[in-house]
Amino acid sequence: MSVHPVEILRFNTCGSVDDGKSTLIGRLLYDSKNLMEDQIEALERSADITGGGQINLANLTDGLRAEREQGITIDVAYRYFATPRRKFIVADTPGHVQYTRNMVTGASTANMSVVLVDARLGVIEQTRRHSYIAALLGIPHVVFAVNKMDLVDWREERFREIRDDIEAFLPKLGVLKDVKFIPISALNGDNVVEPSPHTPWYQGPTLLGHLETVHIASDWDLTAFRMPVQWVNRPNNPKDHSLHDFRGLSGQVARGLVKTGDPVMVLPAGIKTTVKEIWTYDGVVQEAFAPQSVTIRLQDDLDVSRGDMIVGLENLPGMSSDLRAHICWMNSRPLQKGKKYFLKHATQTVQAVVTNLDNRMNIQTFEPEPEPAELAMNSIGEIRVRTAKPLIYDGYATNRLTGSFILIEQGSNQTVGAGMLLPPTEPVRPEYQDFAI
């Protein structure tokens, strides 16, 4: 067997309580044979004891259920499994209404959202909420897994009905690009790993087949280069004399790609220079792309520090202290107008004040409600923020990493909000900045 590269696909699962989320994840873990054997043995023992002979797949991910029953903090749990083609990181987010913040957390790093729908219940409020969040967070791929098809006798009409209901509201959400519908039974495994004999009318892939083959290479935007400077790499008294003048800018490429010799601009200073060398521990490379972590050396010895951004000259980002953003509120102390927070964006943390609450999203109707008094935990709305220093940013819909920020409460240091920036009204103007050189 030849050794071939294996990619990682990250997905999150969402669904209402009892839609079969734990069963589905358990099924994927179990069928992909990646369980520790002792866990399997324990399961089989309990299956023997409880009779029926059916393994309770939901037990594989039990923690959350127990917590739910006890009413303590519900949270995002991460699980791992692999097939020969891909490795998977699953963000298991509990589905209860008030846990919007958990879904936002789990979805923020996902390539794909798997939204479970109970075939008997069809589209419910949670389905709309999850779809909305998936769209807002710009998840590139969404799957609606219509579960418990065994309980509706595998009727194609029921599946179509649910699909039509969902497709009816999807356009209101705008940006969902790749949407799939799969009829499954998580309990019995139909269309999860193997095609089901019960759905001759369904020609599409199984859920795992889709997870393994969906094209994720272009989930990273390679069109315009951005690298927030994370850490200035300057050896202290190096033994190797060639390193005496080494001054590198370390960071993770957040968007696009850069090559040695490329002209770039350092923001906020607005100074143009070129890339002299792209340094990595494994040697100098000719190009770097998102999301690689590298160390860039510039042709000119400029004063660059953490929080600055190195960008390509085409497709410049925005630069402003007055920002508009969607925000998901994550704390029990509500967001209020006029309150000061720390705002962390890319590698920069600045003071910020929320100057206005423009609206709050009503997730039943997908209609914004203007000028709310505050945003409570798990609400999503549009706000205006003023920062003490300008941010160098893209719209979130263009690029997640340069378009997102968190708000941190002063004093407690809690992370209280997740912000998604609206696109800049105009790009930063380099001609004006040229005078600075």
Add this chain to the structure above:
Amino acid sequence: MKSANAACTPRGVERPWPVLDKMSSYQLDHLQYLETESIHIMREVAAEFERPTILFSGGKDSICLLRLAEKAFRPSDIPMPFLNVDTGHHFPELNEFRDRRAAELGGKLIVRKVEDAIASGIAVPTPGEISRNRLQIPTLLAAIDEFQFDCAIGGARRDEEKARAKERFFSFRDSFGQWDPRNQRPEIWNVYNARVNPGENMRVFPLSNWTEMDIWEYIKREKLEVPAIYFSHKRPGGAPRWSVAAGDGYRSAEGKRGSARDGGPRPHHRRHHQHRSRRKPGYHGRRYHRRDRGRARNRAWFACG
């Protein structure tokens, strides 16, 4: 293995898999993805904390952690010291490896011994307690206090046990060194909140998303030296078995089965019960009883390799 129900038989894994087409050159494979994520986190630590440290046990996870530190910070020096809590139950080969590796990296190595912590009353063993797992915690907290560290990077992974599945990359500890689930911060995108007040600190786990398999694959890809003692135990069948250095000296908690194909580890073939009887006295393995969960959770981050 017996299956309780035909519907639950693992399926689909034996069928012939299509060979993955060559990946585009602008794509990272799984180890490169995990690597860049971990490097990003390490650099955040270096940039945001005043006095961070890296916990180094000499175990396989912390061996990877040090390579990632090199990748994050070279050609500069790694901008934080290494901290080891020595239980006194370590094999001498491990301590030799630990010292040598730290010296090779040009880093400062701080060793604090459980023995000394017991002698000075910082760690109090309960009568008959042979394991030093639990006693590592006060020893470590005392070291953090002594050096005023505001952040300790550890090698714990989320796939180690169910209780860890929700652990954060940046795991907040109050001024008593305690982990409180209500005080953990949501982590969204790759924007980590590293703010702590004086006296509080952070545990950071750059390997959170790595599985045990990833660790072995990375060791192989990076040609990392693993102390010989890892290979010195033979399982009954004769195949080498990895043992793990975590806290309580060498544990045989993790089986490794040599694979004819590439010699790589196959963690899902682990069979704990086969070597349960071979544990050293005082062994408190990774499996713990339900009621110990809270304790294990506290201990979990500590098992840094």
